[in-house]
Amino acid sequence: MYMRLLFTAVLSMGLHAMNPAISAANAASGGSPGSELADAVSRSNLVRHLRIFQDIADRNGGNRAAGTSGFDESAEYVRSQLTAAGYQVVSDPFEFMYFKELAPAQLKLTVKYPTSPLSSPFNRHSVARKGRGPGTAPDRDGRFDPGTNTTAGPGGSSVPRPGSDLGTHPGGNLGPHLGGRLGPRASGSLGTRPGGIFGAHPEGRLGPQEGGSLGTSLSPNGRPATGTDPEAGSAIKVTTLRFSGSGRVRGPVRDVGNGCRVRDYAALRAGEVAKVVRGICMLDLKVKKAVAAGAAGVVIVNDREGDMRGGLTGPQARVPVVGVRKQDGDLRGYAEIVASTMSERRVTRNLIVQTPQGRTDEVIMVGAHLDSVQEGPGINDNGSGSAAVLELALRMRQFQPDRAVRFVWWGAEELGLLGSKHYVESLSQQERExxxxxxxxxMIASPNSIYGIFDGDDSDRVGEGPGPRGSDEIERTFQAFYDSRGLPHTGVDFTGRSDYGPFIMAGIPAGGVFTGADAQKTAEQAAQFGGIPDKPLDPCYHLACDTIKNIHLVALDVNADAIAHAVAAYAFWDR
Incomplete structure (x- = not known):
């Protein structure tokens, strides 16, 4: 504790004025460790790493998501580069609950069916029969038989049944581990099929119901096409929410408002479809109350413009849970929902290296999440950050820091900061100190980017409060770098939505840079940074178009230099 207090006291005293690296940055002159390290981090190498991440995604179903072969291959690439540079790489494995949508969700408003919702053979979902997993497959008549593809494994996890289309990764290992491979769990291998993607049920996408078409049509890119207004017989654009149950249900639509209180469900009858508006409380609470009240399915209506995305924190839903856009929220009559999903426990990992030189009681940590979302390759989010940390680590081998520098590539950030949470929670109190x-x-290379610096002192008075003591000085360190290059910069809020979150919660000073996600660029930002106002900072955020073509090369280069200067400011301070 004493060393932490001393270190943060030094930060708060104004390290930027005392540090030769930061002084050099302010003077825009060369010769300091910061400028030398920044010079060593080249744009061509950054782009080379990004192209390899893109190639990996292309070979593995278009993504590098945690729990897939795309992530494992990305981790193996990073590990091989670090090992070749002479680092001792530590693999930090952890379990998580994996979720995948096997086929696009479908939502259709219909005229009243001749059968009641309670007697309808279509109201069959993934946990209707005890002991069955969440996978679905069609019967001969086109209906869904819950649990056909998976059975319950140890601890409630689902594992492939004989003849299932859900194969395992050859050998089940997740790449080299310091001191040995990560072998399969006792119950068997938890990897993916060769090729890295779990296949859909044996008959492919959900086909039409006997006697007519069901649900949305597909656009050329495989996404549901925009539906018509929600009238009887119309198909509506719909998204499967994470950890939705699986199956086909239909019943009268019941509007329950925001669905946060028990009394909101007083009028809902068993077998009806609950229509719930996003907001006020967590989705988990809404779905839990809807299921407890007897809802056969849940439709979440977005409370803002755009597709309804997101999901639950775990696979507790026993019914289909889908989302619709705000403009499609006037649902009436009878609804038919089809969802095809699977959930199971898998293993992923963080990768960690540390410089062999430097004192280890004031370690400087630098991290970026390595995983993408399932919807795309994640080259900006977050191949850009991962490439910068990798290139910085490789070039750092040429230097002798006074404080040890620890580089980390996080797994499963897109699933709720799981890798960084696991890491921080596993540290002893002394290790944290x-x-x-x-x-x-x-996300340091958004195409419509800003130069954002996390607001460590809360001087912007926006959103959350300041970071732990010392975070304010980290912010000033980055400000000094951008000022030295004559570049504009702006504060961004510590929202807790990236891997700094667990460190802040543990009282560890934190900071970083960020070029923007799906927020719209304001007219003021466009005047300050250039770009297009009223358009997203990253129009391909969490989409298939987040490819190598989605990278702002200047922002990538500048921000990689910024992090090099910041690392040097603290790692070489004792010189």
């Missing part, structure tokens, strides 16, 4: 600060890189 030995971390001087944490610097985070997440």
């Amino acid at each position: 030995n971390i001087g600060l944490y610097l985070n890189l997440d």
Whole structure:
């Protein structure tokens, strides 16, 4: 505790004025460790790493998501580069609950069916029969038989049944581990099929119901086409929410408002479809109350413009849970929902290396999440941050820091910061105190970018409060770098939505840079940074178009230099 207090006291005293690296940055002159390290981090190498991440995604179903072969291959690439540079790579494995949508969800408003919702053979979902997993497959008549593809494994997890289309990864290992491979769990291998993608049920996408078409049509890119207004017989654009149950249900639509209170469900009858508006409380609470009240399915209506995305924190839903856009929220009459999903426990990992030189009671940590979402390759989010941390680690081998620098590539950030939470929670109190600060890189090359610096002192008075003591000085360190290059910059809020979150919660000073996600660029930002106002900072955020073509090369280069200067400011301070 004493060393942490001393270190943060030094930060708060104004390290930027005392540090030769930061002084050099302010003077825009060369010769300091910061400028030398920044010079060593080249744009061509950054782009090379990004192209390899893109190639990996292309070979593995278009993504690098945690729990898939795309992530495992990305981790193996990072590991091989670090090993070749002479680092001792530590693999930090952890279990998580994996979810995948096997086929696009479908939602259709219909005229009243001749059968009641309670007697309808279509109201069959993934946990209707005890002991069955969440996978679905069609019967001969086109209906869904819950649990056909999976059975319950140890601890409630689902594992493939004989003849299932859900194969395992050859050997089940997740890449080299310091001191040995990560072998299969006792119950068997938890990897993916060769090729890295779980196949859909044996008969492919959900086909039409006997006697007519069901649900949305598909656009050329495989996404549901925009539906018509929600009238009887119309198909509506719909998204499967994470950890939705699986199956086909239909019943009268019951509007329950925001669905946060028990009394909101007083009028809902068993077998009806609950229509719930997003907001006020967590989705988990809404779905839990709807299921407890007897809802056969749940439709979440977005409370803002755009598709309804997101989901639950775990596979507790026993019914289909889908989302619709705000403009499609006037649902009336009878609804028919089809969802095809699977959930199971898998293993992923963080990768960690540390410089062999430097004191270890004031470690400088730098991290970026390596995983993408399932919807795309994640080259900006967050191949950009991962590439910058990798290139910085490789070039750092040429230097002798006074404080040890620890580089980390997080797994499963897109699933709720799982890798960084696992890491911080596994540290002893002394190990936490030995971390001087944490610097985070997440989305540093958005095409319509800003130069955002996390607001460590809460001087902007927006959103959350300040970071732990010392975070204010980290912010000033980055400000000094951008000022030295004559570049504009702006504060961004510590929302807790990236891997700095667990460090802040543990009282560890944190900071970093960020070029923007799906927020719209304001007219003021366009005047300050250039770009297009009223358009997203990253129009391909969490989409299939987040490819190598989605990278702003200047922002990538500048922000990689910024992190190099910040690392040097603290790692070489004792010189």
